[in-house]
Amino acid sequence: xxxxxxxxxxxxxxxxxxxxxxxxxxxxxxxxxxxxxxxxxxxxxxxxxxxxxxxxxxxxxxxxxxxxxxxxxxxxxxxxxxxxxxxxxxxxxxxxxxxxxxxxxxxxxx
Amino acid sequence: xxxxxxxxxxxxxxxxxxxxxxxxxxxxxxxxxxxxxxxxxxxxxxxxxxxxxxxxxxxxxxxxxxxxxxxxxxxxxxxxxxxxxxxxxxxxxxxxxxxxxxxxxxxxxxxxxxx
Numbered sequence: 001x002x003x004x005x006x007x008x009x010x011x012x013x014x015x016x017x018x019x020x021x022x023x024x025x026x027x028x029x030x031x032x033x034x035x036x037x038x039x040x041x042x043x044x045x046x047x048x049x050x051x052x053x054x055x056x057x058x059x060x061x062x063x064x065x066x067x068x069x070x071x072x073x074x075x076x077x078x079x080x081x082x083x084x085x086x087x088x089x090x091x092x093x094x095x096x097x098x099x100x101x102x103x104x105x106x107x108x109x110x
Numbered sequence: 111x112x113x114x115x116x117x118x119x120x121x122x123x124x125x126x127x128x129x130x131x132x133x134x135x136x137x138x139x140x141x142x143x144x145x146x147x148x149x150x151x152x153x154x155x156x157x158x159x160x161x162x163x164x165x166x167x168x169x170x171x172x173x174x175x176x177x178x179x180x181x182x183x184x185x186x187x188x189x190x191x192x193x194x195x196x197x198x199x200x201x202x203x204x205x206x207x208x209x210x211x212x213x214x215x216x217x218x219x220x221x222x223x224x225x
Contacts (some may be wrong), residue, residue: 033213040200045213097143100153
C-alpha cells in the first residue's frame with residue numbers, strides 16, 4: 001500500500017504560531033497531495049507536489065518532499081483559528097485512486 | 111476544476127433499510143470514486159465507478175452491500191443496503207477532474223447515522 005501516514009495525530013497551537021505536519025508513504029509516487037477537511041465535510045485540495053520537486057509554496061502553505069525518505073511535510077505559517085481542521089496527505093502513483101493517510105487534527109486556539 | 115453536488119447532506123436511518131446517495135458533477139468525468147469515512151478515521155475507498163461498466167470494488171466492499179450506478183459521465187449513485195449501526199459514517203464522492211497530475215474534487219459528503 002502506498003498509504004500516507006501522518007504525524008502527529010493531533011496538534012494544538014496558539015494563533016500566530018506555525019504548524020508542521022509530517023507524512024510518510026511506502027512506494028514510488030508521481031506526486032503527493034495535501035487536503036483539508038473541516039468538521040467532517042468534503043475534503044478540499046490544498047497543494048500538490050510532484051516527485052521531481054523538493055519544495056512548493058502556496059500562500060501560507062509550504063510543502064516539502066523527500067523521495068529518498070518517502071516523506072513530506074506541510075507547514076502552515078502564522079496560523080489562524082480558521083485553519084482548525086483535519087489535514088490529510090495522499091500519495092499518487094499512476095492512475096490508481098488516491099489512498100489517504102490517517103490525518104492530523106489541527107486545533108488553532110485564538 | 112469540477113464542482114460536485116452531493117445529496118443528501120445527512121440522514122438518520124433505521125437499521126435494515128437502504129439509503130441512496132447521489133452525486134452530480136458539472137462536467138464530464140471518466141471515473142468517480144466513492145469513499146467512506148468512519149467516525150474519527152481517514153477515508154477508505156469503497157469503489158471506482160466508470161460509465162458503462164460495473165464498478166470496481168476494493169477489498170472488503172461488495173456490490174450487494176454497496177451497489178453503484180453510473181448512468182452517464184456526470185452522475186453516480188451509491189446505495190448503502192440493509193444498513194446496520196456499523197454503517198454510520200460519512201460517505202464522499204470524488205472525481206479526478208484534473209487528470210493524473212492534479213488533485214481530486216470532493217462532494218460535501220453525506221453524514222449517515224443508522225439507529
